[in-house]
Amino acid sequence: MNTPTRISYREALREAHREALAKDPRVFLIGEDVGRYGGSYAVSKGLLEEFGPERIRDAPLSELGFVGAGIGAALGGMRPIVEVMTVNFSLLALDQIVNTAATLRHMSGGQFSVPVVIRMATGAGRQLAAQHSHSLEVWYAHVPGIKVLAPATIEDAHGMLSLALDDPDPTVIFEHALLYNLEGERPSSWPQIDIERAAVRRSGADVSLICYGGTLWKTLAAANTLASIGIEAEVIDLRVLRPLDEETILASVRRTHRAVVVDEGWKTCSLAAEIMALMAEQAFYDLDAPLSRVCSAEVPIPYAKHMEEAALPQPQRIVDSVKTMLGRG
Amino acid sequence: MSDTGFLPVKLPRELSLSLLRDMVRIRRFEEACAELYGQGKIRGFLHLYVGEEAVAVGTLHALNEQDSIVATYREHGHALVRGMSAESIMAEMFGKLEGCCRGRGGSMHLFDAATRFYGGNAIVGGGLPLAVGLALADKMQSIDRVTACFFGDGAVAEGAFHESLNLAALWQLPVLFLCENNRYGMGTAIERAESETDLSRKAASYRIPSERVDGMDVVAVYEAATAAAASVRSGEGPRFLELLTYRYRAHSMFDPDLYRDKAEIEAWKKRGPIHNLTNRLKAQGDLTEDDFPQLDADARAEVQRAVEFAEQGTLESTDDLLRYTLTEPAA
Incomplete structure (x- = not known):
């Protein structure tokens, strides 16, 4: 076979x-x-x-x-x-x-x-x-x-x-x-990976979109939409949530000078909050715009489809967040 | 129970003296701990085992060196009898680098890989799933070993107890469950916590052969633990012993002990495990007049050496604060 x-x-x-x-x-x-x-x-x-x-x-x-x-x-x-x-x-x-x-x-x-x-x-x-x-x-x-x-x-x-x-x-x-x-x-042979580093899934010079897990694909979709209007986003897939690969995150934001963190967790005390704190502490003078995040709304996730969709990070919200940041809203 | 007499068993004199010696070692060690706590040398939570010595001594003497031990936060005595040095335990409580866990664990978290002593667990019931896992690993690797799991009556109210007994029975794992029933979960009397106060019946409901044992009679404990360990070792699945005992002192050094009747404490003290065994040995003619003073002096000297060792110990550098969190890369 x-x-x-x-x-x-x-x-x-x-x-x-x-x-x-x-x-x-x-x-x-x-x-x-x-x-x-x-x-x-x-x-x-x-x-x-x-x-x-x-x-x-x-x-x-x-x-x-x-x-x-x-x-x-x-x-x-x-x-x-x-x-x-x-x-x-x-x-x-x-x-x-x-x-x-x-x-x-x-x-x-x-x-x-x-x-x-x-x-x-x-x-x-x-x-x-x-x-x-x-x-x-x-x-x-x-x-x-x-x-x-x-x-x-x-x-x-x-x-x-x-x-x-x-x-x-x-x-x-x-x-x-x-x-x-x-x-x-299916790869002909599985690639050698590590469990230390975040991955740059898409390169771009205008903004860093930092995400993980299920939000990667939504973020990549958002990056494609952004590209269609001339905004090149770099997409960082964290991969390892603890210990965080600070180096990759910081290197990216130092290149793009802007960052949006995408996290399906609730906003308050989220992983997004931690990553934003990291950038504020260590890359503050590299930033050209306030940091931003797209997280889940502060509500237990509802059953109804339209309400659930509204509660979760969606590509359009990521796009909107970047456009606002770049004064393109 | 042997309120009116001794279990009619006569152990060899050397074994009996060894049981007595270990109970006295624990008693003197714990008394010193209380004193050192008063002096501020030991800090944090400190839970003393005074009154309950027969349980650790009788059970641990029934096990062998290859067996694994999972204990609770009231575990100095278990660590001592298991073969950890009084020095390393005392230094740990002093927070010194020379302690068994470099001062990272303290009184409630004594560990020792060499004697397969898996703690020291300050979460009530927290050790039970761990013991089930250790036994599962042994069974899967065809290792001939008993995992002895100590826990108190308070743990029986936890979900971890019920889940663990079910898993151990379901998978017929070599766990010896040792319930140290001292009648109080901190300040809550067992009658106020359990709808069924015969805890052995709870184990029996999981189809685990179980037994209530007079935990103030070290000979009874030893006999029951020996039989139970042999059964576990022979592949018959888990066993459960409910050891009826009593702590003379408060739950911890912070406990004003307002929830117990003083007369109750005094009544239990009359059945004290050391007293019990010395009486038995005298009646059997197995204890000479010199025996007790000698082993008591030895125990006091051992504790004294431990205190001196701990006093002279050093403090770990705070440069090493973050160590032992994850495995360090090989140099």
């Missing part, structure tokens, strides 16, 4: 799981419905048949329990991938992630490592209403002792998992739920 030339974000993730499970007997997947059901977002479909129930381990609805068990198993020499169905439910496991995974190395004076990988879907856009639409990446990015990744592309979806598994510290991977169906050309 020929290798299909197209591949989805979901399939890229699945392939990464398959490779990791085949390569290292210490790797196992644990989570709700990861086995027989095939994963709530079908990432792990088929893996149970291939790797068996010990390594594709269905867990009951016990987020605190099985995330904690993953942390304990990592401490005990395994390399668990813990799938939490969505970030919304990860709040039930927040204690184990923040109080245990993030602290053990430090509290033990460097004696213990917790090489756990915790994956979860995040974000809104499917009319799932307030309790299934959170974008709480910043809650995790706030915490020293964990790494936070946000793959926005098929290559990153594939490549970040094995790098996270190789990392001796706890890593949280956010997969925007709207990206699972994203399709692209």
Whole structure:
């Protein structure tokens, strides 16, 4: 059978799981419905048949329990991938992630490592209403002792998992739920990536648009619209939300002298706020205009389609924000 | 329970003396901690184990060096009996670099990789999922090991308790759950916190063989823990012991202890674990007149050495403040 030339974000993730499970007997997947059901977002479909129930381990609805068990198993020499169905439910496991995974190395004076990988879907856009639409990446990015990744592309979806598994510290991977169906050309071989640097997804001299995860594609769409009216935007995909790649962010804004941060999190205390603070602290004299951001409206995400769309960052809002900044509004 | 007499078991004299020695070591260590807290040498929260010594001593003597230990924030005694040096524990509480965790953890977060001592956990119930994970890792790697998980009666009200017991039973993991029921979750009496105060029944509802044990009788604790550990080790899945005990002192050094009847404290002190064992050994003719003064003097000397070591310890440079947060790149 020929290798299909197209591949989805979901399939890229699945392939990464398959490779990791085949390569290292210490790797196992644990989570709700990861086995027989095939994963709530079908990432792990088929893996149970291939790797068996010990390594594709269905867990009951016990987020605190099985995330904690993953942390304990990592401490005990395994390399668990813990799938939490969505970030919304990860709040039930927040204690184990923040109080245990993030602290053990430090509290033990460097004696213990917790090489756990915790994956979860995040974000809104499917009319799932307030309790299934959170974008709480910043809650995790706030915490020293964990790494936070946000793959926005098929290559990153594939490549970040094995790098996270190789990392001796706890890593949280956010997969925007709207990206699972994203399709692209299947590369003939997967590119070498890192989990240290942000990526410049589009070059441009007029303004830096800084985004991550699900907002990358909206931001690129906005950049295309801007190009049609003669504004060249540089699009920075953060990729790693903690620790932030300050160098790439600052280098970009020093080139463009203007920046808009796009973040699906709520505006107040957002990751956008942190990035703006960074630029204000370290690139203030390079700026030609006040910093700006496009975030979610300060409201629990509503169900009705038009209201949900109004609550979330959209390409037009990004375009408007840039035009205002450039006096083209 | 052995309110009216001893469990009719006679342990070898050397083992009995070893149990007594460790209980006295904990008692003297904790008394010194209280004094040092008064002097401002130890700060933060300090939770003392005085009165509960039989639980840590009886259970830990039933385990072996390969086993893993997950404990709570009232864990100085467990660390000591497990084989961590009194020096490294005391220096940790002094916030010194020579402490077991370089002074990063303090009283509530004692860790030691060498003795597989996984803390020290200041979140009530926080250790239970961790113990389940450690046991899962052992089972998946076919490692013959018991993970002993200590927690208090207060933890039983947490979701983490129920989720962890369910997972351990569901997956038949080698966890020995050790519930140190001292009757109070900080200031809340168990009757005011639990609809079912026989905590062993909660474990039994998860199909985990469980047992209530007189936690003031170190021999009873040792016997029960030995049998339970053997069962876990043989692959029969988790076991649960509810160890009925009592803390003589307040919850922490900040606790004015206004919620308990003094008569209740006095009544439990009459059943004190050290007193209990010395009486038993005297009745058996296993304790000479010199034995107790000798091991008591040894314990006091050990504590004295620990205090001197901690006093002489150094402070970590604040230049290193950010270290031990993530793994450092190899030099």
